[in-house]
Amino acid sequence: xxxxxxxxxxxxxxxxxxxxxxxxxxxxxxxxxxxxxxxxxxxxxxxxxxxxxxxxxxxxxxxxxxxxxxxxxxxxxxxxxxxxxxxxxxxxxxxxxxxxxxxxxxxxxxxxxxxxxxxxxxxxxxxxxxxxxxxxxxxxxxxxxxxxxxxxxxxxxxxxxxxxxxxxxxxxxxxxxxxxxxxxxxxxxxxxxxxxxxxxxxxxxxxxxxxxxxxxxxxxxxxxxxxxxxxxxxxxxxxxxxxxxxxxxxxxxxxxxxxxxxxxxxxxxxxxxxxxxxxxxxxxxxxxxxxxxxxxxxxxxxxxxxxxxxxxxxxxxxxxxxxxxxxxxxxxxxxxxxxxxxxxxxxxxxxxxxxxxxxxxxxxxxxxxxxxxxxxxxxxxxxxxxxxxxxxxxxxxxxxxxxxxxxxxxxxxxxxxxxxxxxxxxxxxxxxxxxxxxxxxxxxxxxxxxxxxxxxxxxxxxxxxxxxxxxxxxxxxxxxxxxxxxxxxxxxxxxxxxxxxxxxxxxxxxxxxxxxxxxxxxxxxxxxxxxxxxxxxxxxxxxxxxxxxxxxxxxxxxxxxxxxxxxxxxxxxxxxxxxxxxxxxxxxxxxxxxxxxxxxxxxxxxxxxxxxxxxxxxxxxxxxxxxxxxxxxxxxxxxxxxxxxxxxxxxxxxxxxxxxxxxxxxxxxxxxxx
Ligand SMILES: [Zn+2]
Numbered sequence: 001x002x003x004x005x006x007x008x009x010x011x012x013x014x015x016x017x018x019x020x021x022x023x024x025x026x027x028x029x030x031x032x033x034x035x036x037x038x039x040x041x042x043x044x045x046x047x048x049x050x051x052x053x054x055x056x057x058x059x060x061x062x063x064x065x066x067x068x069x070x071x072x073x074x075x076x077x078x079x080x081x082x083x084x085x086x087x088x089x090x091x092x093x094x095x096x097x098x099x100x101x102x103x104x105x106x107x108x109x110x111x112x113x114x115x116x117x118x119x120x121x122x123x124x125x126x127x128x129x130x131x132x133x134x135x136x137x138x139x140x141x142x143x144x145x146x147x148x149x150x151x152x153x154x155x156x157x158x159x160x161x162x163x164x165x166x167x168x169x170x171x172x173x174x175x176x177x178x179x180x181x182x183x184x185x186x187x188x189x190x191x192x193x194x195x196x197x198x199x200x201x202x203x204x205x206x207x208x209x210x211x212x213x214x215x216x217x218x219x220x221x222x223x224x225x226x227x228x229x230x231x232x233x234x235x236x237x238x239x240x241x242x243x244x245x246x247x248x249x250x251x252x253x254x255x256x257x258x259x260x261x262x263x264x265x266x267x268x269x270x271x272x273x274x275x276x277x278x279x280x281x282x283x284x285x286x287x288x289x290x291x292x293x294x295x296x297x298x299x300x301x302x303x304x305x306x307x308x309x310x311x312x313x314x315x316x317x318x319x320x321x322x323x324x325x326x327x328x329x330x331x332x333x334x335x336x337x338x339x340x341x342x343x344x345x346x347x348x349x350x351x352x353x354x355x356x357x358x359x360x361x362x363x364x365x366x367x368x369x370x371x372x373x374x375x376x377x378x379x380x381x382x383x384x385x386x387x388x389x390x391x392x393x394x395x396x397x398x399x400x401x402x403x404x405x406x407x408x409x410x411x412x413x414x415x416x417x418x419x420x421x422x423x424x425x426x427x428x429x430x431x432x433x434x435x436x437x438x439x440x441x442x443x444x445x446x447x448x449x450x451x452x453x454x455x456x457x458x459x460x461x462x463x464x465x466x467x468x469x470x471x472x473x474x475x476x477x478x479x480x481x482x483x484x485x486x487x488x489x490x491x492x493x494x495x496x497x498x499x500x501x502x503x504x505x506x507x508x509x510x511x512x513x514x515x516x517x518x519x520x521x522x523x524x525x526x527x528x529x530x531x532x533x534x535x536x537x538x539x540x541x542x543x544x545x546x547x548x549x550x551x552x553x554x555x556x557x558x559x560x561x562x563x564x565x566x567x568x569x570x571x572x573x574x575x576x577x578x579x580x581x582x583x584x585x586x587x588x589x590x591x592x593x594x595x596x597x598x599x600x601x602x603x604x605x606x607x608x609x610x611x612x613x614x615x616x617x618x619x620x621x622x623x624x625x626x627x628x629x630x631x632x633x634x635x636x637x638x639x640x641x642x643x644x645x646x647x648x649x650x651x652x653x654x655x656x657x658x659x660x661x662x663x664x665x666x667x668x669x670x671x672x673x674x
Contacts, residue, residue, distance in 0.1 A: 005278075005285045006044040008034050009261045011295060012051035012096065015072040016060060019082040019341040021353070022324040022331055025368055028357050029321060029431070030290040031088040035489035036428040039509045045279070047264040049094035049101075050076045053240035054253035055136045059176060061239070062131075068239045072097060082341040086350045087492050092271075094264035096256050101263035102241050105256050109243065111310040117195055123188040123231065124167045126154075126181035128174040133237055134186070135166065139176055142169030189246060190229040196305045197227055203304055203314065210300060213365050214293075214320050218300055230302060258303045261289070262312075286316040293320050293365055319431055322367035336544035347539040351491055352379045352531055358433040358490045372536050376622070379531045382437075386444040387487070388494075388527045390480035392665050393451055394473040395501060395524040397460050401470050402520040403502075407478070408471035413450060417443045417482050418513045424486050425509065433490070440486045447479035477502065478515040485512040497527050526665070530626075533619050534656060561653065577633040578649065578673035580663050581608065586620035589641050596620055597641070598648065600630050603670030608632065611644040617658035629661045629673055 010030040013019060019027075030046065037044035052072040061068040072095065080093055094100070112118060126135045137154035144152045145168045149159035154166035166172065167183050174181045193200075204210055204218050231252065233243060238250040262280055269276045279285050291299050304314050323330075326337035344353065356375050359382070360368045407414070420439060427436035456476070459469040481498055485506050488495035499505035503519050581600035584607070589595045594613040601607050608630065631647040652658040663671075 004037070004042045004044075005282075006037055006042055006288060007265065007279050007285055008037075008044060008046050008288045009264075009290065010046075010048050011289075011291045012049050012257055012260050013079055014056075015050045015052045015075040015079075016056050018075075019079055020331070021326075021339045021341065021344060021370070024086060024341060024353065025324050025357055025361075026290055026292055026321060027083060027088045028086065028354055029319075029361055029433075032354070032358060032433060032489045033288075033290070033319075033428070033431060035089070035492060036425075039485075039488055039507075040425065041508060041510075045091040045265070045268065046089065047092050047094075047261055047268065048090050049092075049096055049098075049260045049264045050079060051253070051257045051260065052076075052095055052097040053238075053251075053256060055133065055139070055234075055238065058237065058239035059131070059133065059139070069097075078342075082345075085345050086341065087354070089492075092264045092268035094260065094267050096253075096260040096263070098263055098267070100266040100270075101256060101260055104259050104262050104266065105241055105251060106244055108259060108306055108310040108312075109251070109255075112191060112306065113245070115195075115309050117191050117193075117309065118232075119190050119192060119229070120187055121190055121229070122185050124165075124183050124185050125235075126166050126172060126174070127184040128177055128179060128181045130177040130179050131174065133176070134184070134235060135174055135176070135181055137166055139174060140166045140169065140172050140181065141175055142166075142172035145170055186235040187249070188231050188235075189233040189243065189249060191232050191302075191305075193227040193230050193301065193305060196308065197223070199308060200227070200301055200305060203308075204300055209315060209317055211320055211363065211365060214296060214300065214318070217296070222297070222301065227301070254298055254302070258299065258306070280312050282313065285313065287313055288317050288319065289315050290319045290321070293322055296320055319363075320365050321361070322365050325367055325369045327371055328369055334544070336540035336542075339539060339543045343539055343542050346542065347535045348531065349529065351383070351493060351528060354490050355379060355383055355437075355487075359437040361431065361433040362435070363431045372540070373533075376531045376533050376536060382441055382444070383491075383528055384530050386441060386448055387480070387483055390444070390447055390451065390476050390483070391498070391501065391527060392524065394456055394476040394480075395521055396666065397456050397469055398473040398477070398521045399523055401466075403477065403517055404470050404474040405518040407515040407517050408475055410450065410475040410479075413446060413475070414478055414482065414515055417446075417479065421486070421509070421512050428489065436486075437490075440483060443479075443486075444483055447476065447483070450479070451476050474517070477521065481506075481516065482512045485509065494527060497525070501525075533622050534617050537656070558651075558653075575633075576631055579630050579632040580627055580667045580669055580671040580673065581630040581632070581648075582627055582669045583623045583625065586618075586623040588615070588620060592641055595641065596623070598623070600628070600646070600648070601669050602630070602632065603668065606670070608645040609643065610646050610648060611639055611641060612648050612650075613654070614648075614650065614658050614660070616655045617652075618660070626660075627663050627667055627669070629663065 008030060010026050013023060034044055034046040057068055061071045076095060126140055128135055140154035141151050143150050144157040144160060144162060145164055146162040147157060147160040149157055152158060156163045172181055201223050204215055232255050233249040234252050236248050240250040240253060241256060243249045243251055265279050266276050289299055299318055307314055331338040356379060359378060420443060424436050424439050454472040456469055456472050459465040459472060481502060484495050484498040488506055495506045501522050502516055579602055581602050583598055584601045585599035587597050589597050594615050595611045596615050598610045598612055599607055600610055629649040634646050637644045648660060650658050650660045
């Protein structure tokens with residue numbers, strides 16, 4: 001395989017707000033692709049930066065009484081922490097407010113001037129005299145000039161759909177001060193994109209750089225008629241870079257934002273001693289941009305036009321994705337589905353979302369739905385039930401012996417899964433992660449069948465079978481490791497844990513083609529916990545009411561709320577017979593406010609029916625199959641709904657705050673808790 005050189009970017013997050021789970025679709029999609037390329041041995045670099053300029057930042061900084069520099073520095077630190085905690089790994093993370101960006105903007109601007117693409121026009125714009133700023137469209141509201149609907153935004157009417165310029169609004173009001181803005185005329189600079197029409201038609205329609213639906217959209221909406229001039233400047237006051245040959249005018253934020261991709265690369269090159277032109281002016285380097293569909297226009301028309309004029313490499317491919325919906329609807333603050341990255345991290349493991357998005361992402365521009373119920377089921381059934389399970393059911397049995405010295409006969413399983421590697425790689429390459437995940441899970445199913453058929457937990461009871469046990473576990477762990485390699489772009493932490501468990505870090509895709517033999521197996525550590533529906537609910541609750549979590553700190557600690565009980569003797573303690581039990585059935589009790597009806601197995605055919613007051617904290621379907629601790633010798637109690645033959649042990653004050661105790665992996669139903 002020849003080594004490719006790839007430069008990859010995600011759209012730059014705006015410094016006006018925090019990263020949320022909608023943004024993460026793109027950063028996770030890109031990070032997975034980059035990690036995949038690196039794992040394949042390619043020289044792939046991931047560049048990003050904060051997008052910092054524009055009226056919105058200027059206004060916000062004023063409202064908060066601080067400098068723009070302070071605002072964007074603080075926001076950038078928060079963005080970088082969120083990305084790091086989601087295991088999104090950039091080679092460089094810069095800022096559009098950097099000296100590198102300023103000088104690249106000037107260079108590209110000069111080339112555009114020299115090509116004769118710039119012209120000046122007078123523009124009428126609304127000016128808020130009280131705030132002292134020209135108003136971007138979204139800072140104006142007024143009455144629609146066409147249908148007369150009141151309180152409409154500055155660019156188009158939400159009632160009749162009419163597009164207009166903010167100066168056409170009847171009775172406009174500034175949303176910043178509430179005053180009526182005045183119309184002021186100012187000189188703006190425009191780029192005549194129409195001069196590049198032939199080039200852009202050819203480039204967008206070549207079938208090589210864009211998804212077909214994007215190429216068709218551009219042809220149908222823009223390229224069928226003359227391209228409009230692009231208004232590239234804003235008069236002072238504006239937070240951005242002043243245009244060197246046009247005093248008092250600033251580049252519009254959308255001019256300097258994509259140049260930020262280059263500026264970030266420049267920072268990385270300077271730090272690494274790399275040559276910038278090898279990345280942005282070399283035919284040997286592929287350039288891949290990942291973007292959302294809302295910014296297609298900027299990236300597929302303006303941006304290639306700018307690069308072409310300034311004699312830089314054109315994008316090899318622009319990968320456009322759709323929007324995130326939650327439970328089939330737009331993210332909503334009132335429903336608590338507008339979830340910030342940090343809020344998610346307060347409750348859930350980032351691996352879950354990395355895997356869930358991967359399982360949904362395809363090469364198409366479709367929207368992606370995060371169904372919260374499916375999220376829980378899919379992660380638990382695929383990652384915990386099919387993947388991690390393989391290691392937890394075998395690793396501890398070979399901790400003493402290590403893996404077999406020769407790879408045992410597995411009926412061709414390892415070889416088949418190795419042969420599937422090329423197809424899985426093709427799916428990753430095409431950004432069809434959904435297909436890759438389905439192929440990987442099909443392999444996981446086969447591996448699990450092998451474990452079920454060979455039952456290592458039974459083999460280990462018979463010393464005569466020691467060799468066979470080692471063979472079965474060696475196969476299982478090798479199949480597990482193969483899956484961990486295929487999943488490494490999506491689940492980097494699992495890959496690292498697998499490397500530690502088996503003594504060799506997972507660093508290259510080709511490690512999936514060769515089984516490990518004769519190596520020691522480290523002590524098994526827990527790899528991934530199940531998703532609990534109540535944690536998802538807690539995340540939604542926190543998203544509904546930010547600040548509520550903070551006020552909870554004033555409430556008493558658990559120990560203060562429920563002080564220690566009186567001392568008891570060991571014999572007193574021994575009277576309560578606590579047993580490990582498996583929940584084999586769980587159902588709602590109609591009419592009961594707090595109760596769920598549970599069937600517990602104590603092993604063999606010994607069962608207990610228990611009514612537990614955990615209805616607000618657990619869904620019955622999430623409970624079936626899990627182990628709990630049960631007080632098994634309590635006198636049966638007749639309740640309104642039936643007889644309760646014991647208790648499941650839990651902590652917490654009640655309501656949604658109830659936490660069942662779980663024995664560690666390996667405990668058997670019926671074992672006594674001492
Ligand atoms: Zn209207």
